Amino acid sequence: MYQVARTIIGFTFIFLILTTALLLNSANANTKYDHTQISLIKLTISPEEYENHKIIVSGFLVTKEGELPKLYFNSDSYKSNAPDYIYINDFPKEKLTIALKNCVEGCSASIIGVFAFSKYNSPLDLIGFMDDVRKVVFW
Numbered sequence: 001m002y003q004v005a006r007t008i009i010g011f012t013f014i015f016l017i018l019t020t021a022l023l024l025n026s027a028n029a030n031t032k033y034d035h036t037q038i039s040l041i042k043l044t045i046s047p048e049e050y051e052n053h054k055i056i057v058s059g060f061l062v063t064k065e066g067e068l069p070k071l072y073f074n075s076d077s078y079k080s081n082a083p084d085y086i087y088i089n090d091f092p093k094e095k096l097t098i099a100l101k102n103c104v105e106g107c108s109a110s111i112i113g114v115f116a117f118s119k120y121n122s123p124l125d126l127i128g129f130m131d132d133v134r135k136v137v138f139w
Contacts, residue, residue, distance in 0.1 A: 038056070047117040054112065055113070058108070060107070061099060089133070109138050
């Protein structure tokens with residue numbers, strides 16, 4: 001049982017790395033922007049370091065009608081109702097339709113956009129915002 005769980009976790013991790021690499025390659029091929037791959041943990045620790053940077057970040061996306069989409073660390077952080085999420089502004093309309101159908105209870109996603117922190121509240125409220133979203137990949 002333990003070995004099966006370890007294998008599934010390993011495959012999930014490899015899939016995440018490959019998806020992120022493909023997202024980065026396709027984004028760089030189609031735009032003139034440089035993107036930095038960053039974890040939500042690093043954004044939580046030092047959000048000012050990534051202020052107004054184009055980044056790619058992965059996590060647990062939750063979308064609800066009438067609310068901005070939120071990207072959490074994982075499903076546990078979503079269920080705990082803690083302020084460890086990023087609001088996603090400028091969500092591409094074609095992706096929002098998909099997200100509203102499939103991510104109401106959450107789904108895994110990688111997002112490329114510009115991180116904003118200082119023009120919004122404090123880290124006790126949320127991690128920050130993703131503005132000017134360029135690409136969203138569900139996985």
